[in-house]
Amino acid sequence: MKGLTGSSRLRVYGPPGTGKTTWLKGEVERLLRAGVPGEEIAVCSFSRAAFREFASRLAGQVPEDNLGTIHSLAYRAIGRPPLALTKDALSDWNRRVPDTWRVTPRVDGRGADLLDVMDPYEDEDSRPPGDKLYDRVVYLRNTLAPMAAWSEEERVFFQTWKAWMNATGLVDFPGMLEMALAKPGGLGVRFLLVDEAQDLTPLQLLLVEKWAQGARLALVGDDDQAIYGFMGADGASFLGVPVEDELVLGQSYRVPARVQRVAEAVIRRAQNRAPKRYAPRGDEGEVRLLWVPPEAPYHAVADAIERVNRGESVLFLATAKYLLEELKAELLLRGEPYANPYAPHRHAFNLFPQGARSAWEKARSFLFPNRIAADVKAWTKHVSSKVFAVKGEEARRYIESFPDEEKVGDDHPIWNVFRPEHRPHAVGRDVSWLLDHLLGNAPKTMRQSLMVALKSPEAVLQGRARVWIGTIHSVKGGEADWVYVWPGYTRKAAREHPDQLHRLFYVAATRARKGLVLMDQGKAPHAYPWPAVREEVEVDVW
Numbered sequence: 001m002k003g004l005t006g007s008s009r010l011r012v013y014g015p016p017g018t019g020k021t022t023w024l025k026g027e028v029e030r031l032l033r034a035g036v037p038g039e040e041i042a043v044c045s046f047s048r049a050a051f052r053e054f055a056s057r058l059a060g061q062v063p064e065d066n067l068g069t070i071h072s073l074a075y076r077a078i079g080r081p082p083l084a085l086t087k088d089a090l091s092d093w094n095r096r097v098p099d100t101w102r103v104t105p106r107v108d109g110r111g112a113d114l115l116d117v118m119d120p121y122e123d124e125d126s127r128p129p130g131d132k133l134y135d136r137v138v139y140l141r142n143t144l145a146p147m148a149a150w151s152e153e154e155r156v157f158f159q160t161w162k163a164w165m166n167a168t169g170l171v172d173f174p175g176m177l178e179m180a181l182a183k184p185g186g187l188g189v190r191f192l193l194v195d196e197a198q199d200l201t202p203l204q205l206l207l208v209e210k211w212a213q214g215a216r217l218a219l220v221g222d223d224d225q226a227i228y229g230f231m232g233a234d235g236a237s238f239l240g241v242p243v244e245d246e247l248v249l250g251q252s253y254r255v256p257a258r259v260q261r262v263a264e265a266v267i268r269r270a271q272n273r274a275p276k277r278y279a280p281r282g283d284e285g286e287v288r289l290l291w292v293p294p295e296a297p298y299h300a301v302a303d304a305i306e307r308v309n310r311g312e313s314v315l316f317l318a319t320a321k322y323l324l325e326e327l328k329a330e331l332l333l334r335g336e337p338y339a340n341p342y343a344p345h346r347h348a349f350n351l352f353p354q355g356a357r358s359a360w361e362k363a364r365s366f367l368f369p370n371r372i373a374a375d376v377k378a379w380t381k382h383v384s385s386k387v388f389a390v391k392g393e394e395a396r397r398y399i400e401s402f403p404d405e406e407k408v409g410d411d412h413p414i415w416n417v418f419r420p421e422h423r424p425h426a427v428g429r430d431v432s433w434l435l436d437h438l439l440g441n442a443p444k445t446m447r448q449s450l451m452v453a454l455k456s457p458e459a460v461l462q463g464r465a466r467v468w469i470g471t472i473h474s475v476k477g478g479e480a481d482w483v484y485v486w487p488g489y490t491r492k493a494a495r496e497h498p499d500q501l502h503r504l505f506y507v508a509a510t511r512a513r514k515g516l517v518l519m520d521q522g523k524a525p526h527a528y529p530w531p532a533v534r535e536e537v538e539v540d541v542w
């Protein structure tokens, strides 16, 4: 198979599941086996999650600093200045500017991935004007739009924003790329591999080209899966890069035949695309249409849980986060926690998010079979003072007086702080009792985790979810046995980026390894019309 030792500019493309990411990983391993030092290889991917497992496999061979998103590599290259989009930094900006220029914070101080927080299909009308203006300016910077194409307001806003960043030493996301471009020298590698290259903006591509000077470059992607048009990446940059050689992958190892036929009917609606052919997997797979009223996902959940119980993986996908709210509520009622293996840090998709200590651990601390004082301290902070035999403040002081690591058996004196009628519930890990006596300001995920614990304490103890959920953007490159897709979208999306909408549902459909369940919302406004592929579809009317 073609590889980077044979050509200095290679484009690898292929439809969903044809092994593009697998090729890229294999190529890195082939280079290492051929004796290329790991320091001379860099790999860019779109999301960090996609790479976590790969990076750990390469640990000690390719330096961790050479693996990451384009933004993270650029951020390192410019010496990691503080970020402009944090709460602290923006409170300064927001104090100085008119209301209509105020920007809402988007990252924490540690610099979470920009794309982890992008949800283009959230309700546009409810967004503050400053956020919309800032996003338009980011788009113009990402697409390298000539100043003549900017409106007067966009120009003035950007000049002010840039002057503020310069004066304060802060940087925003396109700024990382702009600074890395202006900096002499590149990444200092001989091999640069870029996954999901269809989502490169013209600005990112310019930086990749600079980094690739004197190096061999592989761009890996699929123009039909370009779903970041709203950021300025429409797949055209990827297809337009002059290359020496191309590797076209034509066999999907994921998508079964029926799923492929429906997915093809969706992507054929896109106006601007290069036609392509590929072979599906050998088995037929299944496509079903499930009529689900938008506000009641009970039947979809019941259907999905049956599959999970049979050992299959299930992924629910929607265009926007808010569409998942009813689903999450239904899952919690059933004691089924949710997760997103492709965005494990995002609270919106994970009841048990990874990373910094989070509120669900307070619920877990109530359930531990072998408790220590620190566990009791964690949940008693959020319990109503009514359960204590003394005043709340005094009770909490008493609980705090025990060293964190002290073991707390069922007869430990710490329990004496509870009124006699409450004591057995606290000692006995009575989840309903705790839910009944939680303070109003107890963290939401603590309460939700306790709801799950009513039915599945083990799931909370282990921080383990069985059902995956996410926006289509959040699961790029991912897959599951069964994929359930909501047809929701906004009218604005259809008007401004119809191709992108078709690509988005194409990406969603092609995540399925065994079957696809299209959730039909009938005549609900703004519901994406599924193609009429009747022979593929079994209709369930509830």
Ligand SMILES: Nc1ncnc2c1ncn2[C@@H]1O[C@H](COP(=O)(O)OP(=O)(O)OP(=O)(O)O)[C@@H](O)[C@H]1O
Pocket (backbone or CB within 6 Å): 014, 015, 016, 017, 018, 019, 020, 021, 022, 023, 222, 225, 253, 254, 476, 477, 478, 479, 510
């Ligand atoms: N040569 C192969 N033989 C068998 N299975 C493969 C092969 N290559 C890839 N796969 C499997 O097929 C699935 C899809 O592979 P991969 O994610 O690399 O495809 P992709 O082209 O990057 O997909 P997408 O375009 O959706 O991101 C994975 O489960 C992978 O393990």
